[in-house]
Amino acid sequence: xxxxSLAAAQAPTGVRGTVRDxxxxxxxxDAEVTAGDSGGWVAHTNGKGAYELRQVATGTVxxxxxxxxxxxxxxxxxxxxxxxxxxxxxxxxxxxxxxxxIVTAAKRSQLLDQAVTSVALVTPTDIARxxxxxxxxxxxxxxxxxFLGGQVNIRGSSGFQVGIxxxxxxxxxxxxxxxxxxxxxDWDLMPLDAIDHVEIVKGAGSSxxxxxxxxxxxxxxxxEVATGFHMRVRATGGGFANPPDTLWRFRDYTGGExxxxxxxxxxxxxxxxxxxxxxxxxxxxREQDRGDTWQVAGKGEWLASSSTHVRATGSWARHEYExxxxxxxxxxxxxxxxxxxxxxxxxxxxxxxxxxxxxxxFAATVDHVASPRLSWMARGSxxxxxxxxxxxxxxxxxxxxxxxxxxRGVARSDHDRVSTVGGEVARSEISGDAFGNHxxxxxxxxxxxxxxxxxxxxxxxxxVDYVQRDGGGGTAVVSPRIGLVIPGxxxxxxxxxxxxxxxxxAELYPTSCLxxxxxxxxxxxxxxxxxxxxxxxxxxAPVRGTRIDAALFWTEAEHFIEPAxxxxxxxxxxxxxxxxxxxxxxxxxxxxAWSNRLTASLSYTFLYARELAHDTVPERPLAFRPxxxxxxxxxxxxxxxxxxxxxxxxxHYERVELYSPAIxxxxxxxxxxxxxxxxxxxxxxxVVANALNYLYNxxxxxxxxxxxxxxxLVWSY
Amino acid sequence: MRxxxxxxxxxxxxxxxNGGLEPTPAGCPSGFVGICGTVTYRGAVPExxxxxxxxxxxxxxxxxxxxFKFKPSLPPTIPAGGVPFHYSIPLPAGRYxxxxxxxxxxxxxxxxxxxxxxxxxxxGFYRDPTDTSKxxxxxxxxxxxxSIDFVVDFAHMRRVCDLFPCP
Numbered sequence: 001x002x003x004x005s006l007a008a009a010q011a012p013t014g015v016r017g018t019v020r021d022x023x024x025x026x027x028x029x030d031a032e033v034t035a036g037d038s039g040g041w042v043a044h045t046n047g048k049g050a051y052e053l054r055q056v057a058t059g060t061v062x063x064x065x066x067x068x069x070x071x072x073x074x075x076x077x078x079x080x081x082x083x084x085x086x087x088x089x090x091x092x093x094x095x096x097x098x099x100x101x102i103v104t105a106a107k108r109s110q111l112l113d114q115a116v117t118s119v120a121l122v123t124p125t126d127i128a129r130x131x132x133x134x135x136x137x138x139x140x141x142x143x144x145x146x147f148l149g150g151q152v153n154i155r156g157s158s159g160f161q162v163g164i165x166x167x168x169x170x171x172x173x174x175x176x177x178x179x180x181x182x183x184x185x186d187w188d189l190m191p192l193d194a195i196d197h198v199e200i201v202k203g204a205g206s207s208x209x210x211x212x213x214x215x216x217x218x219x220x221x222x223x224e225v226a227t228g229f230h231m232r233v234r235a236t237g238g239g240f241a242n243p244p245d246t247l248w249r250f251r252d253y254t255g256g257e258x259x260x261x262x263x264x265x266x267x268x269x270x271x272x273x274x275x276x277x278x279x280x281x282x283x284x285x286r287e288q289d290r291g292d293t294w295q296v297a298g299k300g301e302w303l304a305s306s307s308t309h310v311r312a313t314g315s316w317a318r319h320e321y322e323x324x325x326x327x328x329x330x331x332x333x334x335x336x337x338x339x340x341x342x343x344x345x346x347x348x349x350x351x352x353x354x355x356x357x358x359x360x361x362f363a364a365t366v367d368h369v370a371s372p373r374l375s376w377m378a379r380g381s382x383x384x385x386x387x388x389x390x391x392x393x394x395x396x397x398x399x400x401x402x403x404x405x406x407x408r409g410v411a412r413s414d415h416d417r418v419s420t421v422g423g424e425v426a427r428s429e430i431s432g433d434a435f436g437n438h439x440x441x442x443x444x445x446x447x448x449x450x451x452x453x454x455x456x457x458x459x460x461x462x463x464v465d466y467v468q469r470d471g472g473g474g475t476a477v478v479s480p481r482i483g484l485v486i487p488g489x490x491x492x493x494x495x496x497x498x499x500x501x502x503x504x505x506a507e508l509y510p511t512s513c514l515x516x517x518x519x520x521x522x523x524x525x526x527x528x529x530x531x532x533x534x535x536x537x538x539x540x541a542p543v544r545g546t547r548i549d550a551a552l553f554w555t556e557a558e559h560f561i562e563p564a565x566x567x568x569x570x571x572x573x574x575x576x577x578x579x580x581x582x583x584x585x586x587x588x589x590x591x592x593a594w595s596n597r598l599t600a601s602l603s604y605t606f607l608y609a610r611e612l613a614h615d616t617v618p619e620r621p622l623a624f625r626p627x628x629x630x631x632x633x634x635x636x637x638x639x640x641x642x643x644x645x646x647x648x649x650x651x652h653y654e655r656v657e658l659y660s661p662a663i664x665x666x667x668x669x670x671x672x673x674x675x676x677x678x679x680x681x682x683x684x685x686x687v688v689a690n691a692l693n694y695l696y697n698x699x700x701x702x703x704x705x706x707x708x709x710x711x712x713l714v715w716s717y
Numbered sequence: 718m719r720x721x722x723x724x725x726x727x728x729x730x731x732x733x734x735n736g737g738l739e740p741t742p743a744g745c746p747s748g749f750v751g752i753c754g755t756v757t758y759r760g761a762v763p764e765x766x767x768x769x770x771x772x773x774x775x776x777x778x779x780x781x782x783x784x785f786k787f788k789p790s791l792p793p794t795i796p797a798g799g800v801p802f803h804y805s806i807p808l809p810a811g812r813y814x815x816x817x818x819x820x821x822x823x824x825x826x827x828x829x830x831x832x833x834x835x836x837x838x839x840x841g842f843y844r845d846p847t848d849t850s851k852x853x854x855x856x857x858x859x860x861x862x863x864s865i866d867f868v869v870d871f872a873h874m875r876r877v878c879d880l881f882p883c884p
Contacts, residue, residue, distance in 0.1 A: 247740045330743040331795075331802035339741040339803065348796055519825075658791065661749045661807045666736060695738040703738075 014084040015077060016052035019045045019065055022090040031067035031091065058083075065089045104171065104199040104219040106448065106459070107208050107420055108410050115201075116459050116483025116495040118537055118551045118586060120144065122198035124223075129635060129644055131674055131685040131712050133236060133259050133280060135195060136187035139218055141646060142200050143588040143603030143631065148624055149699040150187065154202050155553055156582045156607040157215020159624035160657075160699045164506040165561060165574075167215040167529075169205065173222055173313060175363040175381045178212050180400030180428035181435050183504025186359045186385060188317050193234060193261040194276040194297040196223035202586065203553060204499035204533035207481035210424065210444045210465045214499040214531055222313065225265050225272035225301055231717040234261040238710030240285040241693050243343050247336050250343045255283035257710070272301040284322070285706045287344045288353070291321030307369040316360040325350035325391070326701035329660060339662040342695065342703040357387040376409040389434075396511070398432035416452040420461070428505075435505040441468045442502070448481070459483040459495075467502045467528070475502070477528055490540040500530045503561055507574040521573040529576065531557035537586075546591035555582040560611075562623070563657070578614035580622055582607065600634040621654035624699070640679055646672040658700045668696045668704075683714040743803040745861030751808040752816060752855055754865035755801050756841070760872030762798040767823040769795050769840060769869065771806050773813040777852065779881050781830050784837075792819075798871070813855045817842040818869045834883055838874035843867045 019031040027049020035041040035056050043051040053063075058079045065073045070091035077085050105115035112119060120142045127138050140147045147153065148160045157167040164182040171177065172190055179186065198220055205213030236259040243249050258281050265274030278295040297315040304310055328346035330339050345351065363381040370376065381404045388397040408422030428440040448461025460482045468474035481497030503526040510520035537551035559576035590601035609625035611617070628651040635644030652665040659665075673688045686709075693707040745753035752773070771794075772787035788808055795804050795818065806816070820840040826832065843865050845853040855865055877883065 245740045331800055335743070337743060339743045339746065342738055660793075661751060661805045662741065662746050664738070664746065664748070666738070669736070694736070697738070 013056050013058050013079045013081060014052060014054045015056055015061070015063060015079070015087050016050070016084060017087040017089065018049045019051065019067070019089050019091060020049055021070075022092045028067050028070070028091060031065055031070075033089075034064045034066075035061050063087060063089075065091060067091055069093055102199050103174070103221070104217055105201050106450070107174075107408065107422070108418070113487065113491045113539055114457060114485055116457075116481075116485055116493050117205075117497075117535055118144075118202040118549065118553075120200040120202065120588070122200070124197055127192070127195065127197070128685075129642070129674060129676065130646070130672075131236075131676075131687040131710065132689075133192060133257075133710075134187060135190055135192050135198075135220060138192065138195075139187075139198060139200065141631070141633075142198070143601075144202060144586045144605045144629070145200060146626070146629060146650070149702060152185065152218065153625075154200070154216035155555075155584065155586060155605065156609045156622070156625045157555070159562065159622055161563060165501070165504050166212060167501055169209050169211075169213040169217045171209075171217060171219040172315070172361060173311075173363070173365070174219060175313075175361065175365075175379065176209070176212075176402075176404060176426070177361055177383055178402070179385045179504075180383065180402035180440070181385065181398045181430040181432075181504065182400075182506040183212065183501075184506075186317070186357070188293055188295065188319050189359050189361055190220055190222075190315050191261065191276050191278040191295040191297050191317075193232070193263050193278060194222055194274075194299075194315070195220050197221050202551075203495070203535050204479070204481065204497035204531060204555075206465075206477075206479035206499035207461050207463050207497050208420075208446055208448060210446075210463055210479070211442065211467065211477075211500060211502045211528070214501045214529065222297075222299055223274075225267045225274045225299060227267040227269065227272070229717075230265045232261075232263040232714065234712055234714045235259070236261075236710050236712040238687075238708055240283070240705075241707035241709075243706075244693060244695070247338060248341060248343050250287045250341075255285055255289075257282035257708075267301075270303050272303075274299045284324075285343075285708070286324050286327070286703060288322045288324050288350065291319065293317065293319045293321075309367040310365070311367070312362075312364045314360070314362045317358070319355075319357045321355055321357075323350065323353040323355055323389075323391075324702075325353050327703060329662060329701070340660065340701075342697070342701075346701075353389075353391050355387060355389050357385070359383075359385045373412045374409065376407070378405075378407050380405045387434075396432070396434040398430060398434035400428060400430040402426060402428045417449065419447070419449045421447045430505055434511065435509045436511070438470055438505050438509065440470075440502075440505070441474075442466070455487045457485040457487075459485075465500070465502075469508075475528060477502075477530070490538055493537045493539075494535065496532070496534045498530065498532050500528045501561075502528045503574070507561055510574070519571050521571040523573050523575060526561060526574060527559045527576050529557065529559045529561050531555050531560075543591070545593070545596065546589070548589045549587070551586045553582075553584055553586060556580075557582065577611055579612040580610065581612055582609045582622070582625075584608055597638060598634070598636050601632070603629075603631045605629040623655045623657045624653055626650045626653060635674075641675070641677055643673075643675045645674070646670075656700070660701060663697065663701070666696045668694060668698070670694055681716050683716070685712040685714070686710070687712070745805060745863050747861075749805065749807065749861045750810065750859060751806050751857060752813075752862045752865045753803065753805040754843070754863065754867065756795055756804050756818060757801045757866070757868050758798045759868055759870040762871055763820075763822075765822045766797045767821045767836075769797055770819045770821065771795055771804050772817060772819060773806055773808055773855070774815040774817070775811060775813055777814045781833060781877070781881075781883065784830050784833055784877065788813075795869075808857050810857050810859055813857065815842060815852045816855055816865055816867070817852075818867070820869075820871075820874055834877040837877055839877075839880065840871065840874045841867050841869035 019028045031045040033043045033051045041053045041056050043053045045051045063075045071094045100112040151163050152168045163184045166184050170185045201217040205217045240255040261278040263276040275298045280293040295317040300312045302310040324345045327342045332346040333344050361383045365379040367377050383402040386399045404426040406424040411419045424444040426442040431437045444465045446463035450459045462480035465477045477500045479498045483495035486492040509522045534554045539549040541547050557580040560580045564575040584607040588603040592599045609622040613619040630649040632647040648670045650668050652667045671691045673691045675686045677684045689708045770792040772792045818840045820838040822836045843853045845851045
């Protein structure tokens with residue numbers, strides 16, 4: 001309908017003007033102004049909202065003005081040779097469903113659909129709706145993620161390893177938070193009330209993050225501190241269902257839990273700070289299951305200039321809890337003639353067991369934007385974990401400090417190319433009688449570039465890590481990754497990357513004995529485990545408000561570190577498996593209807609996890625991996641009231657270890673219900689987790705939480 | 718939209734209502750392959766007791782080299798004394814000549830078994846019903862084999878070198 005003979009027009013002609021906000025009148029920066037249907041002439045508004053299109057063809061020309069967060073505008077101007085026409089445009093701000101911005105997949109900001117690997121998001125809305133108390137309860141609900149005895153498992157990367165040697169890297173605002181001694185994750189390190197949202201990157205992440213990012217990366221992101229004074233108080237109280245059968249009763253009262261969380265913040269244009277304090281007590285749902293948790297988290301920000309941002313964060317948590325260790329089987333307690341008593345402890349192994357655990361993380365980060373094309377970040381961090389386990393016949397303890405520094409630069413050489421380069425150094429020092437006294441130094445250098453070819457984004461990069469233990473000889477590992485994203489109505493992505501994990505001290509030098517007399521044996525010769533991961537994924541939004549994401553993944557692992565029974569059958573030792581293969585499908589779909597009053601999501605993961613044949617061992621399933629994992633969620637909001645439900649199904653494990661033959665292998669089906677009422681600054685949330693009281697265990701002789709009803713009252717200022 | 722959501726909820730509820738752990742009387746669980754029985758204890762439990770395992774041998778060991786050729790590779794443990802204990806040993810189908818409870822003294826067992834005679838004792842074993850002086854042969858089929866009962870007698874535990882000549 002426009003642009004008569006643009007190509008034919010040659011005389012220098014121009015259009016200039018300003019773009020302003022229709023409500024505030026403020027100039028709009030970086031609005032895109034194009035002339036012609038094919039966008040042959042392009043300009044962007046400057047800091048004063050001004051633009052100029054030069055040497056535009058003559059005739060009737062259509063001008064398009066676009067800016068994220070505003071309704072696009074179209075104008076028609078008539079240009080004669082040599083003329084410069086003034087065209088001022090006002091844009092109307094609109095609420096848009098913006099593509100989420102993520103920061104974890106490429107160690108820089110990008111849109112979700114630009115990531116070469118699958119990324120799952122847990123939004124602030126998700127966190128608020130579920131009304132849970134701990135961070136791991138939130139991560140557990142993400143598509144393709146599963147928790148086994150406190151250990152996170154993404155796409156079958158991890159089985160059950162009593163919480164040590166995590167194959168998923170935990171970050172807090174991008175700062176690694178993996179224990180220096182056990183290589184595991186303290187999920188109570190950060191209070192949930194200090195978390196804004198969570199990004200979960202699935203698949204190999206070592207090309208940017210190094211060790212531990214073998215199966216994925218979980219990044220807990222704290223909120224930006226707002227200006228002014230803000231406060232939020234959450235009080236939660238609830239109770240656990242009693243055992244459904246009198247033969248399983250273990251106490252004559254109903255157990256409960258209580259939590260109080262207070263969050264306050266104050267900010268000016270230059271200085272901002274927030275602090276969160278949480279106290280939590282639980283009676284537990286089993287015998288000898290009481291626990292107390294205290295958490296403090298703080299954040300300070302100094303916006304030194306428009307281009308420099310200094311941030312300091314700190315968190316401290318202390319958790320004292322009784323440990324049921326394992327439930328009792330016939331003869332191990334007052335069994336009442338039953339094969340096992342899932343609510344009662346094995347008095348020979350668990351009586352009096354408890355743990356005190358403290359952990360803290362401090363980090364300081366400087367972000368500086370040197371120019372529109374160059375920015376850099378520097379950070380230092382200190383993670384301390386300290387635990388004492390009191391067990392029969394003796395206890396053990398360990399203190400671990402992990403110090404880390406990182407320097408990273410992001411260069412945007414033009415609109416088509418982005419390069420990320422950085423280096424990281426970490427040193428772990430551990431002491432105690434659990435794993436001995438040791439040190440580990442990790443050096444890593446990485447680089448990744450993204451090149452746009454038309455709409456297609458090509459990514460390639462690698463990281464080189466050097467890991468040295470106790471000052472001895474080190475191990476060098478190279479972790480490359482390539483990726484591709486083809487945008488469109490249906491976005492396609494593909495990636496191939498290598499990942500690794502260095503063995504933790506808990507795997508190298510365990511000295512403890514497990515309940516039942518099985519002792520762990522040291523294996524200082526453990527090699528790092530490595531894996532090549534491949535992914536082919538697609539995402540689309542067939543209808544406004546919906547999103548479908550599917551991915552096929554394939555991991556070929558070498559030297560997987562798994563617990564194995566030693567030759568004499570009396571000790572457990574961590575050993576390198578020859579080869580393992582994990583393949584499958586990850587599918588998630590979400591949608592909204594009735595003006596977003598109804599939201600629903602579905603996620604399904606199919607897993608094929610095998611330890612490949614070697615020596616005399618035939619091919620067999622990897623232990624503690626389910627073949628099917630299905631999660632359904634739905635929420636309906638009507639005015640101040642909203643109700644919702646989660647349903648999760650997991651097929652039974654194909655193979656288990658250390659599992660009593662008396663316990664049936666179950667396929668858990670768990671339903672959670674929730675309701676929220678909002679009135680002004682007040683909010684009440686009622687949650688019934690495991691509403692149908694489906695009783696099951698995921699790891700040997702450990703009952704998962706029974707039906708738990710909680711009421712939370714939230715006040716925000 | 719309302720009807721599919723309701724259907725999904727009902728399907729979810731009906732699935733979740735089915736199953737879960739239930740009180741199970743002591744005995745071989747259904748679907749289990751292996752042997753089950755009751756261990757009865759006699760005598761005073763030695764203070765140096767570390768742990769007691771239950772294992773099965775396809776052929777009776779005739780030397781130290783055979784000592785660790787038992788099944789399963791990760792042997793289940795039983796309580797050291799107390800009330801009669803219902804044990805179970807998961808085993809592949811086959812013929813087993815010796816089902817035995819192995820008492821282990823506190824200490825580290827060498828992987829080659831060189832100190833087995835010091836640390837291990839045969840505390841009790843399943844006996845042939847027709848001649849209780851001999852071990853009883855157990856045949857495991859495709860399901861549970863019940864009532865493989867025996868006594869652990871802490872007062873009459875047998876050294877490894879009583880079973881076969883030690884080097």
